[in-house]
Amino acid sequence: MKLSKRSYQSVILILIAIMLVxxxxxxxxxxxxxxxxxxxxxxxxxxxxxxxxxxxxxVVTNDILDAHRTGFAPSTRVMRSIYDSLVVELPDHTFGPWLAESWSLSDDKKSYTFKLRQDVKFHDGTPFNAEAVKFNFDRAVDPATQSYLGKNALGPYVSTDVIDEYTVKVNFSSTFAPFLSNVAKVDLGIVSPAAVKKYGETFPQNPVGTGxxxxxxxxxxxxxxxxxxxxxxxxxxxxxxxxxxxxxxxxxxxxxxxxxxxxxxxxxxxxxxxxxxxxxxxxxxxxxxxxxxxxxxLQHNYSYYFNQNKEPWNDINVRKAVRAAIDLDSAIKTVYLGTAKQAWSPLSPHSLYYTSTVENTWKYDPDFANKTLDELGWVKGDDGIRVKDGKRLSMEFLDAQGNREKRLDLLAVVTQQLKQVGIELKLLTLPAGTVSERSLKGEYDFAGSSQFYGDPSILRQMYSTKGPSGVNNVARTSDPALEDLLEQANAELDSSKRQELYKKIQEYIIENVYSIPTYVLxxxxxxxxxxxxxxxxxxxxxxxxxxxxxx
Missing domain, CATH: 3.40.190.10 (Periplasmic binding protein-like II)
Structure with a gap:
């Protein structure tokens, strides 16, 4: 017996209800x-x-377990057991002591002074001290380390001063709100200076911490x-x-x-x-x-991004049409069987800086998508795919991670939804190195990415040319108004004022369709x-x- 689309959806919803009970x-x-x-x-x-x-x-890719040189989720999950941090972020988003016993902020709000524990040793028996902290922070921002997450985590870092054996002063060129949250993460976990010098390029496969x-x-x-x-x-x-x-x-x-x-x-x-x-x-x-x-x-939710350096994705009306053609609520229920919910913002709902004002600010509206594309001159061809000036409305989506978190299953549903309004989406599965190379060259149309990170300053990395990725930020966004808001939020130490800035930032990203958030993980x-x-x-x-x- 062949089920109609409506009957099929009804069966799916009944099965979901049973499983949830x-x-x-x-x-x-x-x-x-x-x-x-x-x-x-x-x-x-x-x-x-x-x-x-x-x-x-x-898989821990290439067995890399260097806190400063990988942001790949499987590696990071493993590294938390190997490396300690200066402070710990507690469930209420306050901070407690770890390798640092105490800390203070300078009067100009640009320097943090840490008093370190005096009884800590690395796995190789060498002592943890102020020199080790200086080595770690200097290494994280050194271009030779290629630590894009570490570089973002230290922001406007200038230097680290060794005051005495167990006192260290970390200096920034401007106020830097995310620092304590960032220094609590494994991206700035403390590695053994002696081991880095001993193993050189093979240190990532020979990690030594204090964990x-x-x-x-x-x-x-x-x-x-x-x-x-x-x-x-x-x-x-x-x-x-x-x-x-x-x-x-x-x-x-x-x-x-x-x-x-x-x-x-x-x-x-x-x-x-x-x-x-x-x-x-x-x-x-x-x-x-x-x-x-x-x-x-707590992260930047998995989202879809347009290559805004290519036509027609630099046209906000085309981006709005694409978003309106995607029924994320239905797709997520079908793929995740009621275990995940739709994301409305780049930030996780439980982030201290999440704003609910972006919820339901767009909807599945294929009529709007069709009307918009018609008005822009994209005409459906014989195969149903739209064409303008001899060019098909086709999107190449690069992937190197397979069906992680069922993302390709989700993409398969989205592909069919886009096809209904005359947009072709083609998945290209390639080796990670090839995807990285093509991405840097801008040889793609549509991409998907998430980034685990407790602090909302991750938005600067994803959407700003002033972030560590520069013009190659994943959203291919270069918007002075957005970048100004991101810089303000990065420097604002008052939590309530920072929340208001990130509210505006999230609203701005969604309003301009700089990304399409998908699901909350x-x-x-x-x-x-x-x-x-x-x-x-x-x-x-x-x-x-x-x-x-x-x-």
């Missing part, structure tokens, strides 16, 4: 920020020892073993204990394929798996044998019932320091 009977916890953990009220006293196997959703786990064995492209740092006694504020981690070993297996990742979890070959696909998430929520943790990832971690006290940092990566296994 089942999910309500399961075992899950959720959080909008850092430090969410498993339900361990009846777990008993933590016990030390044991090996935890984590089925990681993805609760240190590198053991690496099977290139397959897995890595982290072993407990027995000397660790400097956990951040908010931790549940002090001293070494409970786990003796953390084995991380790269399991990019969704079905395989779920299989190794359910069979007991892995104790933990992350980024659970929607169809399995609903089932795991209802399974009493597992805990499911869900936390909204809840980062998910499923674990065996014997695993307890996995927590999350900011922006929402798993922390295994307090984790333990019930024997």
């Amino acid at each position: 089942l999910a309500g009977c399961g075992n899950s916890s959720s959080s909008s920020g850092s430090s969410a953990d498993t339900n361990s009220a009846d777990a008993g006293t933590p016990t030390a020892g044991g090996e935890l196997v984590w089925a990681l959703a993805g 609760p786990f240190k590198l053991g064995k690496v099977v290139p492209g397959t897995e890595l073993d982290l072993v407990r740092n027995e000397d660790y006694n400097w956990a951040p504020s908010g931790s549940k204990h002090q001293g070494p981690a409970y786990l003796e070993k953390l084995t991380i297996k790269y399991v990019a394929e969704d079905a395989t990742r779920l299989s190794v979890l359910q069979s007991g070959q892995a104790d933990v798996a992350d980024i659970i696909p929607p169809q399995n998430l609903l089932a795991l929520r209802a399974d009493s044998g597992f805990n499911v943790q869900e936390t909204e990832l 809840d980062y998910t971690v499923a674990s065996s019932k014997k695993v307890h006290d996995i927590t999350f940092d900011s922006p929402a990566w798993p922390v295994f320091y307090d984790a333990w296994i019930k024997q």
Whole structure:
């Protein structure tokens, strides 16, 4: 029997409703920020020892685990266990001590002075001190390091002064609001200066930090073993204990394929798996044998971007027509089975700087899309695709990451929606290096990207020529009015004034269709019932320091 489109949608909605009811009977916890953990009220006293196997959703590309040289999500999730930070960002977005015991801001608001712990050592036995902090910040902004995230995280950085062995002063050319939030992230995690000098170009494969786990064995492209740092006694504020981690070993297996990742979890070959696909998430929520943790990832939401350096995408009316042709609400419900919701802003809804004023400011309106394109002279050809001056209204979409977070499934639905109004979208799957090269050359029409980052200053990187990517910012935006707002927000230390600036920024981006936000990502971690006290940092990566296994 062939179902009509309306009947098919009805069946899908009924199935979603059933699965959501089942999910309500399961075992899950959720959080909008850092430090969410498993339900361990009846777990008993933590016990030390044991090996935890984590089925990681993805591959640590080229086994790069250098805090300053990769912003790739799988790498960053792993690195949080290896590197510590000067401060920790707490769930209420205040800051607590970590490698720094205290800090103060200068009268001119352009310098931060940190008093450091005096009992910290790197995994290689060398001391952590003021010289190490200076080395790290200088390295992060050094062009030779190629640290685009680190460079953005330090903004108008000028220098670091070593006041004494355990006191350091970090100087900026102007006020820099995001600094404490940025320095709490693993992008500015503290690496061993001695190890960087020892390993040189191979340091990314030989990471040395001060964290609760240190590198053991690496099977290139397959897995890595982290072993407990027995000397660790400097956990951040908010931790549940002090001293070494409970786990003796953390084995991380790269399991990019969704079905395989779920299989190794359910069979007991892995104790933990992350980024659970929607169809399995609903089932795991209802399974009493597992805990499911869900936390909204603080980030720039996955969005579509136009290459505004190419016609016709530099025309705001064309961009509005494309956006109106996409029924994101329907597409997201179909692909994510009710486990994700539509994004309206570049920023995550639980961001302190999110504004609800952008919600429902555009809608699926194929009539508007057709009318606009007609008026602009784009005429449908015999195959239904529009043509103007002999040129097809065709978009090339470059991809190198595959169906991560079901993004290609979503794109497939969007492709069909665009086709209905006469727009052709062609997916080109290419090696990462080729995509990067073509992107820099502007040889594409449409792109998709997200960027995990707790602070809204990430918008400067994505939409401003004054950010670290310059004219190659992902949105290919060069708008003086927007850049002025972004610079103001980057410098504004008053939180309420900064919120108002980011409200205007989000509204401006949406009004000008500089991007099309798609879905809000809840980062998910499923674990065996014997695993307890996995927590999350900011922006929402798993922390295994307090984790333990019930024997």
